[in-house]
Amino acid sequence: MRDTTRAEKLLSLFTSPDTATAIAGDLTEERQHRGSIWFWSHVLTTIVALWRNAVTSAPLANLKLAAAGCVVFATTAFGGTAAVSLFPQIVGSPLYWTALSIFWWGAAFWTGVALVSIAPRRGMAACAMLAVTGEALLIVFGVTAVWLDLLSTEFIIAYTAALVVAVPLLAGSSVARRRMIVCGVPALCLLLSVATPAAAQATEWKDPSRHVARMVVVDDNVQLEVLDWGGSGPAIVLLAGLGDTAHVFDDLAPMLTPRYRVLGLTRRGHRGSSAALGGYGFVRLAEDVVRVIDAMGVTNPVVVGHSFAGEEMHVLGARHSSKIRGLVYVDAAFDQAFAADIEAFNAVARTVPSAPSPKADDLASFKALRAYLQKYGGAGPEAHLRGRWVANPDGTVSRMWAPDLPIRQAMAADIQAAYKPYNPERIHVPAVAIYAVPKSADDLIRLGSSNRLPFPELLATVADDPALRERIEKLFALTRERVRHHEQWFEAFAEGGRVVEISGPHHLIVSNRREVLQQIDRFMSSVTARP
Amino acid sequence: MSTPLNLGEFEQLILLAILRLGDTAYGVTIRAELADRGGRNVAPGALYTALERLEAKGAITSRMGDPTPQRGGRAKRYVTVTAAGVQALRRAVRAYERLLDGLDLLRGVHA
Numbered sequence: 001m002r003d004t005t006r007a008e009k010l011l012s013l014f015t016s017p018d019t020a021t022a023i024a025g026d027l028t029e030e031r032q033h034r035g036s037i038w039f040w041s042h043v044l045t046t047i048v049a050l051w052r053n054a055v056t057s058a059p060l061a062n063l064k065l066a067a068a069g070c071v072v073f074a075t076t077a078f079g080g081t082a083a084v085s086l087f088p089q090i091v092g093s094p095l096y097w098t099a100l101s102i103f104w105w106g107a108a109f110w111t112g113v114a115l116v117s118i119a120p121r122r123g124m125a126a127c128a129m130l131a132v133t134g135e136a137l138l139i140v141f142g143v144t145a146v147w148l149d150l151l152s153t154e155f156i157i158a159y160t161a162a163l164v165v166a167v168p169l170l171a172g173s174s175v176a177r178r179r180m181i182v183c184g185v186p187a188l189c190l191l192l193s194v195a196t197p198a199a200a201q202a203t204e205w206k207d208p209s210r211h212v213a214r215m216v217v218v219d220d221n222v223q224l225e226v227l228d229w230g231g232s233g234p235a236i237v238l239l240a241g242l243g244d245t246a247h248v249f250d251d252l253a254p255m256l257t258p259r260y261r262v263l264g265l266t267r268r269g270h271r272g273s274s275a276a277l278g279g280y281g282f283v284r285l286a287e288d289v290v291r292v293i294d295a296m297g298v299t300n301p302v303v304v305g306h307s308f309a310g311e312e313m314h315v316l317g318a319r320h321s322s323k324i325r326g327l328v329y330v331d332a333a334f335d336q337a338f339a340a341d342i343e344a345f346n347a348v349a350r351t352v353p354s355a356p357s358p359k360a361d362d363l364a365s366f367k368a369l370r371a372y373l374q375k376y377g378g379a380g381p382e383a384h385l386r387g388r389w390v391a392n393p394d395g396t397v398s399r400m401w402a403p404d405l406p407i408r409q410a411m412a413a414d415i416q417a418a419y420k421p422y423n424p425e426r427i428h429v430p431a432v433a434i435y436a437v438p439k440s441a442d443d444l445i446r447l448g449s450s451n452r453l454p455f456p457e458l459l460a461t462v463a464d465d466p467a468l469r470e471r472i473e474k475l476f477a478l479t480r481e482r483v484r485h486h487e488q489w490f491e492a493f494a495e496g497g498r499v500v501e502i503s504g505p506h507h508l509i510v511s512n513r514r515e516v517l518q519q520i521d522r523f524m525s526s527v528t529a530r531p
Numbered sequence: 532m533s534t535p536l537n538l539g540e541f542e543q544l545i546l547l548a549i550l551r552l553g554d555t556a557y558g559v560t561i562r563a564e565l566a567d568r569g570g571r572n573v574a575p576g577a578l579y580t581a582l583e584r585l586e587a588k589g590a591i592t593s594r595m596g597d598p599t600p601q602r603g604g605r606a607k608r609y610v611t612v613t614a615a616g617v618q619a620l621r622r623a624v625r626a627y628e629r630l631l632d633g634l635d636l637l638r639g640v641h642a
Contacts, residue, residue, distance in 0.1 A: 001603050001604075003603075004602075004603030004604075004605060005603075008605070015579075015583070018595060018608065019579070019583070019608065021595075021605050021606060021608075022557070022558060022595070022605065022606065022607060022608030023558065023575070023579055024603070024605050025598075025599075025602035025603060025605025025606060025607060026557065026558035026559045026575065026602070026607075027575060028601075028602050028603040028605060029559050029601055029602045030559055032601065042574070042575045042576070045574060045575070045576045046574075046575050046576035046579055047576075048576065049574070049576030049577060049579070049580045050576070050579065050580060050583075052580075053580040053583060053584070057584070057587075
């Protein structure tokens, strides 16, 4: 009885209600001696026959309906494309295919199908025709996506949704066609108009740091990105290491602004600043810093620099001592003449396994990269990562950022020239040099050093491997020895210069931010207390 | 009817079955008649689409009967052949007769 009703409803989609009633009755009558399998298979074959009959008996009318559906489809789809392109951050993001190709185009297609289904009498026939075409196109699209290697979680979810959306749409249109269209289509459009900006919101990454970024001209055709975190009190200028941008200080700077006025700059040839074809000698680079200090109107700043910035700081302390109050070297003060003589040290270092390089999984997204870096010494602010690494259009990370070859060559040539012979002028300002140096052999493995990334997993192996333990002890002894040399060199080089040790890897700015902050505070109070 | 009706072979068989059944012609009985007398097992889908076509051509008319319990309370749709339908059938039969004349086709089969 219930089956008869269901069959009648299905049949009525493809023929007049009277005919549907009569056919359902006929099939029910025969069902008594032929069984329900026979009944349902003939309900279905009858529907197919009626559908074919409807399509072939009036091909032109059906084509017109299909064309109307396509017009609705195209209009909605192009509207959707335009809507998506209003959010440029989606283009090239992992959501691009989802937002554009599937949400809008898929939804638009089904909107067309649904609208066709309300056409009187032949509506359902044309609708089913379009639906079958749509599913076929989707399958082709899916195969293409697999072939082009476009699969992502978002893609699979959206694709499945696009495939199965036909079911509620067709079911809805068969039960209450007009009502479904009147309520359903506007609801779908509303959903999409909300979904697109929401997707855009989710995709867009905004630098959360509260700095004002500006470009400062320091040389002919050379502008540097200067980040101004504001703050009041004595001034601090932050210099990043080679390859890094000023954004590496995005987490540290806000901890300084309550007490100091804080600026940071990205040196020439680095991401965000001009790609100058020369001027990478230390004297010129220091001159760039002085130009920024003058342009920003800060007086007597303390310059805090990491790693390679030490070379610029030497020049500042020697030649521009009237401009600056003092220097804080964050693992940045090295006797480069001694640093070149590192072969014996490296021979031992090579016998101790190092932290693994990032694998494909670690480069699947900035999130994955962050997790990898956190494990091996710290990741730093997101803006720093995005400045330091290159993203692919699909959201994966491709490689570390590097300037174009001619700039790299100019940089390398200028730096090499400055190192041979290495003979920096002595500085005449107060200075402190922080060194990344482990306190024990375990710390060397767990926390790293100037020359080594942390590799905590190795500690588990060390327990069962006395030979490895011995090599690590040896490496630790050599590490200490080398740091001691640099410390002694610095004490001689910087008159009255102080030395501080922090147990950690080279990038203390991201790994040991609080200890670096303490040292800056301590140095600031010592220099600002001076008459 | 200005243009004469053209009937396909399957349509002719259906019309003949309807004529034989008289007042009791509807889906189930037509299929049974075609099976018993015509030796053809016709799928319901094929019959109903043919009936739709025949009605559209004006060869048959239909009326709804009373609902019966063994049909799930659904009415039968009785069909009758129209005058135009009978005429078209007659024309087709005559055409057959003229074409068969002198061929002796059936004797060969029974021999």
